[in-house]
Amino acid sequence: MTKPINLNRARKDRTRAARKVEADANSARFGRTKEEKAREASEASATRRRLDGHRRDGEGE
Template sequence: MSGKLVSLSRARKARDREARRAEADANAAKFGRSKSEKARDEATSAREAARLDGHRRDEE
């Protein structure tokens, strides 16, 4: 049984550090946008919603 010795506390801390970094990256992508990017995304979603509603069939 010759394997690499691993400190469990260091492994746990490294795992937690990576999880926090991933969460921070997700938040940066979600909230770290300029005003024009937010407006563009909002306009795009409104345009897509209007297009989808335009294809709605009337129920009689």
Template sequence: MSNVTNLNRFRKDRARAAKRAQGDANAVKFGRTGGERAAEKAEAEKARRALDGHRRDDDSPKG
């Protein structure tokens, strides 16, 4: 005697696997690594500090 097969389960498992494969493909195509995100954040922070360092004081005496 064979086991009863639930076709809905197989259909849903196949859909999940397809969705996972599509997500993995998108991650490879568009994703960035954690190191890349950290480097970009550090670079933006450095640029912000450099810009703030060149800012003039508004309350300086005029002429």
């Protein structure tokens, strides 16, 4: 004879596992260190300055 399962427990475990998968995906997508954010911001500003330096007079105004 098989052991009976608690359906409420099974539902909660399934929900918990799905939320864990979503949390791991969000952590990989949005979780960055302060140094990574600062480096990305400095690279973006350097790129913006480089592009502005190559701008001809009267363009982009």
